[in-house]
């Protein structure tokens with residue numbers, strides 16, 4: 513197979529991105545993407561629009577999502593690719609996963625109020641494109657625009673991560689359920705940005721082992737938050753666990769994301785690209 517410019521990880525206004533599916537498709541195509549997937553957090557409401565826009569720009573499309581999972585007390589993200597977006601079990605599972613976000617957002621706002629940041633819930637809501645998907649990113653945008661912090665990274669560091677005033681522990685889907693929803697809907701499950709998790713070597717080994725046991729097929733190797741050294745490290749992990757490798761920018765916004773759609777290095781030779789496993793699901 514010739515080298516393909518595939519970008520299989522990004523977010524629209526249907527979750528915590530700032531662009532519409534149509535604007536993302538135009539940007540991806542403009543950057544030379546040939547195979548694209550929109551992977552909104554816990555949500556597949558943008559899939560039809562994304563696929564239509566991909567085709568209008570001459571790109572091939574894979575259905576996508578990024579499911580929030582709780583594993584060993586940490587939040588892990590599992591990407592689904594090439595599933596049937598009408599699968600009822602998958603739709604129900606995602607809806608359930610989205611379910612706790614509203615209450616969590618009110619608790620985040622209560623934590624922020626205690627350190628003098630008032631009305632953050634109402635503030636964050638102004639940035640939300642999908643009422644079922646209020647995320648920490650929306651709080652971060654509100655706090656940057658209202659002058660509390662200089663950028664979203666600063667908001668996360670000072671307010672929204674473990675031990676900080678706006679951090680609320682949350683129980684997401686189980687690893688088993690997320691992998692099964694995707695797989696039973698005809699897609700493949702992929703561990704997103706593995707270098708981002710604060711796991712010990714043993715915990716990381718357990719994540720990959722259990723993921724495989726549940727039917728997981730791939731790992732994101734080349735992605736916006738990985739360093740070149742991590743491309744090498746997780747390429748080796750892919751080989752060690754017999755997983756295919758994925759490539760995706762994790763693009764959220766022209767103002768926030770330092771890696772643009774389609775602008776990542778290619779996967780190293782010798783890795784099996786995830787799109788070879790779902791070749792029959794490419795539309």
Ligand code: AMP
Nearest residue numbers: 528553646647648649664665668669764
């Ligand atoms: P949530 O699903 O509400 O917990 O929000 C998670 C999202 O927050 C991720 O998908 C990222 O888009 C964003 N995020 C997480 N950590 C950071 C960070 N350190 N800096 C900027 N954005 C972050």
Ligand code: MN
Nearest residue numbers: 523528553649
């Ligand atoms: Mn996000």
Ligand code: MN
Nearest residue numbers: 578589704705
């Ligand atoms: Mn993620």
Ligand code: MN
Nearest residue numbers: 521523578762
């Ligand atoms: Mn993402």
